[in-house]
Amino acid sequence: xxxxxxxxxxxxxxxxxxxxxxxxxxxxxxxxxxxxxxxxxxxxxxxxxxxxxxxxxxxxxxxxxxxxxxxxxxxxxxxxxxxxxxxxxxxxxxxxxxxxxxxxxxxxxxxxxxxxxxxxxxxxxxxxxxxxxxxxxxxxxxxxxxxxxxxxxxxxxxxxxxxxxxxxxxxxxxxxxxxxxxxxxxxxxxxxxxxxxxxxxxxxxxxxxxxxxxxxxxxxxxxxxxxxxxxxxxxxxxxxxxxxxxxxxxxxxxxxxxxxxxxxxxxxxxxxxxxxxxxxxxxxxxx
Amino acid sequence: xxxxxxxxxxxxxxxxxxxxxxxxxxxxxxxxxxxxxxxxxxxxxxxxxxxxxxxxxxxxxxxxxxxxxxxxxxxxxxxxxxxxxxxxxxxxxxxxxxxxxxxxxxxxxxxxxxxxxxxxxxxxxxxxxxxxxxxxxxxxxxxxxxxxxxxxxxxxxxxxxxxxxxxxxxxxxxxxxxxxxxxxxxxxxxxxxxxxxxxxxxxxxxxxxxxxxxxxxxxxxxxxxxxxxxxxxxxxxxxxxxxxxxxxxxxxxxxxxxxxxxxxxxxxxxxxxxxxxxxxxxxxxxxxxxxxxxxxxxxxxxxxxxxxxxxxxxxxxxxx
Numbered sequence: 001x002x003x004x005x006x007x008x009x010x011x012x013x014x015x016x017x018x019x020x021x022x023x024x025x026x027x028x029x030x031x032x033x034x035x036x037x038x039x040x041x042x043x044x045x046x047x048x049x050x051x052x053x054x055x056x057x058x059x060x061x062x063x064x065x066x067x068x069x070x071x072x073x074x075x076x077x078x079x080x081x082x083x084x085x086x087x088x089x090x091x092x093x094x095x096x097x098x099x100x101x102x103x104x105x106x107x108x109x110x111x112x113x114x115x116x117x118x119x120x121x122x123x124x125x126x127x128x129x130x131x132x133x134x135x136x137x138x139x140x141x142x143x144x145x146x147x148x149x150x151x152x153x154x155x156x157x158x159x160x161x162x163x164x165x166x167x168x169x170x171x172x173x174x175x176x177x178x179x180x181x182x183x184x185x186x187x188x189x190x191x192x193x194x195x196x197x198x199x200x201x202x203x204x205x206x207x208x209x210x211x212x213x214x215x216x217x218x219x220x221x222x223x224x225x226x227x228x229x230x231x232x233x234x235x236x237x238x239x240x241x242x243x244x245x246x247x248x249x250x251x252x253x254x255x256x257x258x259x260x261x262x263x264x265x266x267x268x269x270x271x272x273x274x275x276x277x278x279x280x281x282x283x284x285x286x287x
Numbered sequence: 288x289x290x291x292x293x294x295x296x297x298x299x300x301x302x303x304x305x306x307x308x309x310x311x312x313x314x315x316x317x318x319x320x321x322x323x324x325x326x327x328x329x330x331x332x333x334x335x336x337x338x339x340x341x342x343x344x345x346x347x348x349x350x351x352x353x354x355x356x357x358x359x360x361x362x363x364x365x366x367x368x369x370x371x372x373x374x375x376x377x378x379x380x381x382x383x384x385x386x387x388x389x390x391x392x393x394x395x396x397x398x399x400x401x402x403x404x405x406x407x408x409x410x411x412x413x414x415x416x417x418x419x420x421x422x423x424x425x426x427x428x429x430x431x432x433x434x435x436x437x438x439x440x441x442x443x444x445x446x447x448x449x450x451x452x453x454x455x456x457x458x459x460x461x462x463x464x465x466x467x468x469x470x471x472x473x474x475x476x477x478x479x480x481x482x483x484x485x486x487x488x489x490x491x492x493x494x495x496x497x498x499x500x501x502x503x504x505x506x507x508x509x510x511x512x513x514x515x516x517x518x519x520x521x522x523x524x525x526x527x528x529x530x531x532x533x534x535x536x537x538x539x540x541x542x543x544x545x546x547x548x549x550x551x552x553x554x555x556x557x558x559x560x561x562x563x564x565x566x567x568x569x570x571x572x573x574x575x576x577x578x579x580x581x582x583x584x585x586x587x588x589x590x591x592x593x594x595x596x597x598x599x600x601x602x603x604x605x606x607x
Contacts, residue, residue, distance in 0.1 A: 002387070003384055003387035003388040004388065006384070006387070007373075007376075007384045010380070011373070011375065011376070014375055014376070015375055074371070074372070074373065074374055075367065075369045075370075075371045076371045076372065076373055077371075078332070078337050078365075078367045078369075078371045079367075079371035079385070079432070081335075081336055081337040082335040082336060082337055082360060082363065082365040082367075083360065083385070083388045083389060084356075084357045084358075084360040084361045084388075084389060084390065085357070085388055086356070086357060285336075285337065285338055285339045286339045
């Protein structure tokens with residue numbers, strides 16, 4: 001793992017990628033700090049963090065698109081497969097290199113609250129818990145992007161898929177508010193999701209019976225739940241959608257609450273997508 | 288050293304490797320031969336753990352490549368068909384990375400990298416970016432990567448493709464040298480190349496194993512089917528009558544007269560014995576002169592073609 005990690009980290013700095021990424025993050029945070037803290041004299045650094053989180057929409061796909069897609073393109077995946085290292089080490093080495101790359105601008109940014117603090121009273125605890133949340137949000141999004149890169153051979157497709165997913169996550173709260181949360185609408189929407197799920201099962205297993213089984217298994221409890229206790233299912237769909245709003249998990253941190261569930265959420269998303277990446281890389285040997 | 292049992296790989300509805308079994312003993316150079324699309328690369332990819340098999344097992348030095356991949360892969364150095372190189376690294380950085388990943392101890396790492404660079408002749412290119420190297424040097428860097436860490440088995444997939452004649456000789460010498468104390472398996476679709484360096488040949492066609500033997504044995508097998516071409520001073524009927532007296536040993540494959548009472552004959556010799564002398568006296572006794580006689584030995588190339596050819600037309604598969 002250490003060999004992969006070192007190679008990856010080094011490769012960011014032999015090319016432009018590492019410098020561009022760090023410069024991009026620092027530039028964005030710098031602009032917002034100048035505008036909000038210095039020009040308008042807001043005393044809190046959390047405003048800057050809150051306004052800057054959308055920057056990940058661009059920075060993450062650019063960073064992650066090449067991570068696995070390029071290996072396949074230049075055939076080096078064959079080298080990695082034939083070396084005596086496990087797929088988990090391979091994925092974690094790459095992931096940690098990207099996390100370290102994100103940690104560099106985050107460390108620089110950590111000095112900003114101190115800087116602002118020398119001109120007035122700043123809530124350091126809010127500022128630093130926001131910075132921690134910002135870093136963890138980035139880690140979660142990088143894991144999502146890495147997974148997108150592992151399922152395709154083309155960097156551009158990986159970047160576009162990652163961008164699309166991140167935009168969806170970014171807008172999810174707004175989208176879920178558009179949905180009506182009556183019991184019937186919620187049940188129908190969940191059924192559509194279940195139908196899509198069984199279609200995916202059909203695509204993956206090429207068996208209609210497995211897909212049918214998935215559909216039945218998901219439909220029956222939904223219908224039963226709708227008939228027995230409509231109040232439970234009302235709003236379930238919007239709640240499910242809201243759970244996918246990765247970016248909005250940061251809001252409690254920036255409003256001064258050190259939200260442990262939020263931390264657990266970010267770490268879980270990162271772990272889940274690292275796990276998916278391992279599976280995707282492993283699966284490629286079978287095709 | 289390597290035991291391949293019942294190996295099968297199916298892509299969709301195309302069978303790339305079809306129940307192949309063979310054993311590779313240590314300390315020999317194995318040639319893995321077959322026409323394009325025979326399943327050579329697929330088999331090698333499975334042996335090295337780059338690809339999962341549909342069926343069958345591979346064990347390397349007692350470790351199953353699927354159950355115990357890390358221990359099995361520690362014994363293998365692999366150069367795939369396309370050398371797996373990071374374009375934006377220098378040769379030395381790349382080799383250091385591979386050495387670290389292979390678990391070469393930090394103390395001996397520099398020495399080991401220097402050793403393989405010297406062996407493959409890339410030392411003077413060590414500070415160049417791989418993307419700026421020529422095809423031959425890329426191939427050598429790939430080879431250097433494979434022999435790093437001194438693995439017990441070295442697997443090379445078409446290692447000589449794209450090399451100039453001088454490099455070809457150098458790489459062959461290197462392979463021979465490696466074969467002294469290690470097991471080497473190299474694939475090719477060129478017969479001469481393989482017969483020049485290998486102790487054993489494994490021939491596959493259309494995913495099936497068709498032969499596994501030493502080049503000498505295969506050649507002997509070829510010699511038992513020699514062909515004689517002769518021009519005699521006799522007409523067709525006379526010639527046929529004389530050859531008929533020789534019994535089952537020879538059979539006329541074709542005969543045609545070429546003017547002035549001369550006849551050209553092509554004879555298939557069924558026995559191992561040399562029948563040229565007998566033929567000479569048979570014609571001399573009848574007062575017919577033999578004007579020319581040429582013995583055509585079947586080369587290893589022909590054996591290869593005859594072994595792989597009949598199968599190749601059968602299924603018409605040319606997939607990867």
